[in-house]
Amino acid sequence: MTATQTADGTTAVDRSAPPASWWAVGALALGIFTLVTAEFLPASLLSPMAHDLGVSEGMAGQTVTVTALMGAVTAPTLAILLPRTDRRVVMVGLTALALVSNLLVAISPGLVTVLLARLLLGVALAGFWAMVLAVTAQLVAPDHLGRAMMVVNSGVSLATVLAVPVGAFLGELWGWRWVFVAAGGTAVLALVAQLVTLPRLPVTSSGSLRILLETARRRIVLVGMTATALIAGGHFAGFTYLRPALDRVPLLTAAGLAGLLAAYGAASFVGNILSGLLADKRLRLLVVAAPVLIGVATVTLALGGTSYALVAATVVLWGIGFGGIPTAVQTWIARVAPDRLESMGGLFVATFQIAIALGAAVGGLVVDAFDVRTALVLGGVAAVLGGALLGAARRV
Template identity: 60%
Template sequence: MSTNTASTTVISPAPAGSSPGSGEAPVPRRAAWAGVVSLGLGIFTLVASEFLPASLLSPIAADLGITEGTAGQLVTATSVIGIIGGPLVVSALPRIDRRWVMVGLTTLAILSNVLVAIAPVFGLMLASRLLLGLAISGFWAMSLAVTAQLVPADRLGRAMTIVNMGVSLATIAAVPAGAFLGELVGWRTVFLGAAAAGVVALAVQLATLPSVPPAGSPGFRTLVSTAARPVVALGILSIVLIAGGHFTGFTYLRPAFETIGGLDPAALALVLAVFGVASFIGNLVAGLVADRRLGVLVLGAPAAVGIATVLFALWGADFGVAVASVIIWGIGFGAIPTMVQTWMAGVAPDRLESAGGLVVAAFQVAITIGAGVGGLLVDSVGVQAAFLGGGVAAVLGGIVLTLAKTRNA
């Protein structure tokens, strides 16, 4: 997307305490597409850092003298802190220029990766990963409000696609790249490389992000009052249903393929790569649709996840059906982050920072609930039940989101 913005302006929010009738007109400025790209680059480095341990568990465990299951908590730690991290960053920093908040969170991620790389014991590594979880959740929570101040309102969906592209690319690249580089240079050097990538993202942010004032009146009370709005509360519920439905099945994709599709590990790796590419495509599609046909996306993306999981659960023994299901699933879920963020911006345009924090918290809760419920279903009923239940939840979430917007209209 071009960064030439000569003919496009963005309206900055009025200063805190002003009102439409206060005589203080908003100040127009050029749309900052380069700044949007810098946010996407930041998200890429943060999410890639989050996923790196998944590909390096064995060497980390061997080096520190711990089990692989214990080493796996390096991934869990980032998602757990994310439940409170996004809302915490939004409410605890009500007056600081958002440019410096984003720069500070990126710096925190760099520090986390350096500490992980040099940590002599697992406890220090785990604490360092908590810093990364705070950086990821805070950065993602703030990205909606910051992006909304960088581009016109009718291009927010496309702009969020650029930001969320960092998630898609990191999901595709982080695990295989970590495994490959870990064999070549060692796991500690891989984390130093992630820190170096963070430095690049930091430099781009410093070069391209303009000053961004806080949006609305951020703070803990604003966060609570935003969550108490009926339409926002329904939106949070729908995110938990949609994303939770996805993770109810996706967390158990490997045993599902082994029991339903009968795939060997090599074929499974190929299918997961297909899912990653489909997710990337879904994110691009969301950017094209969100600004003009958001209602179609609100129903269509969750429906794609639901249909795909049900297809796989019932007919996944056919390899062609299994692959087609994964493609549909990837496209549907890839569209969801941009879709829900654009939707939330539409129903809470005066509370974008609080809304962004709530979206991030909802996603982290969904990951926790989805994986937990999926595990119970797999153990008590079977893997097919997890996929069917997840599909129903995702579709129900799309319906709730549609009804919430209708109620707010």
């Protein structure tokens, strides 16, 4: 891989045959695991956190809200704020910020301090996500990018499976503050791994508000953002209300519910692995098939979700489908706009964050106005439409 200086002061990198650096890709996956685990921890620790901080559970739940809102702001702007900073320094710095956030939460005397610490996590999480595609593209050859993103996104899958149950278990043993200390320890491991494995990563495209707006105005980008919003929003319009949907299953026990949620997490991990096998060679199939699985699962659950065996099958299909979405979307980005990976990464992370919030909100309105089955059907239809839009937007 060679680098040359361009007229606007950035570094143009020839990526025709970069040496593979899979240890560095693994370090990025560990970083993603650390960040997503920290994001999910309040879900498993909400009650003891609220009691200890002297606030309602609803107020304690805002620790998740502020993280997402800060992420939506940070994702598209970080490249603008740090236009020439070595991306190795940026990724290490964001991981360090997550470490600081977790330790601040652990020692916080009240909710205000916790919320401020979680704002820092929002910066770290969204910034890391926005940069990770462009960084990974410098570490592996272009025809291996899909598999590399699968490795990176395995950190998300593992965090999805482990964060909530392990957080709840350790919270009972140690108390919620020590769980955040442990999350800080994971951040230290990720920090060390990145320092050891990440090479110097020169900026490969200029970062400015003009570039960001110019990228956002591209027709293919607008189509992709709309499709991503439909897929993510549709998923969370249904998934946010999965528990009341599962409560319709006759004689469902607590153990049965836990088994279904565990099956979803495991299936999500499998979906991520499958997406890595398809992304480099069969991307068009992947971007259509993954949302279709979500749609089939949600509609089936809505219309026939009273048999435990059928529900288990639909939950597995749902997990496989959504597990493949991050790698599918990120690889699609790299194909349609390889010259704007940082801007595209930021725009799509922001789109994803906003879609999560809107999907959950619209799903809630539909549940209250109609029922949870209607929310599941509408969410599934939205996801399928998003996948069709991505697949038809450009031959990839």
